[in-house]
Amino acid sequence: MLKNGEFYLIKDMKQRGMSTTQIANELGRDRKTIRKWLKRDEPSKYQRTVKKASILDPFKPYIKARIVFRKSKIQRIAADLCIGTANAEDYDDLTPDSAFRSR
Missing domain, CATH: 1.10.10 (Arc Repressor Mutant, subunit A)
Structure with missing residues (x-):
């Protein structure tokens, strides 16, 4: 331009x-x-582009919740591995809802 x-x-x-x-x-x-x-007879005027809504906007709350869940799951597994108490059965109860429970 x-x-x-x-x-x-x-x-x-x-x-x-x-x-x-x-x-x-x-x-x-x-x-x-x-x-x-x-x-042209005169210079064109600058027009600010309008930011469009993303097609992912309706899904952002779900995506953020999944990220939080995954992060808490990884932190729990890492903590168990560090102290040497990790067993496969310990992680069967992990669900997305468990990520939001306080520890």
Whole structure:
């Protein structure tokens, strides 16, 4: 996107008789960009893009709950491994609800 100052500079250079290619070389822009801007009467206004809603928005609470569950499960297993009391049967009771119970 060209700045407003560049827009008027391009118009001025063209009015002084410079070719589109010369203007493009001088400013380090593509000649097609220069041609496009020369066709306009005034510079385009900056428009802020509106952030769209994500298709995952309805699922974010569930995803966050699963992350919390997984983190607590990993911490519990790691703690048991560190003290050497880990047995496979100890982890059969792990459910997503158990992640939210206080210890």
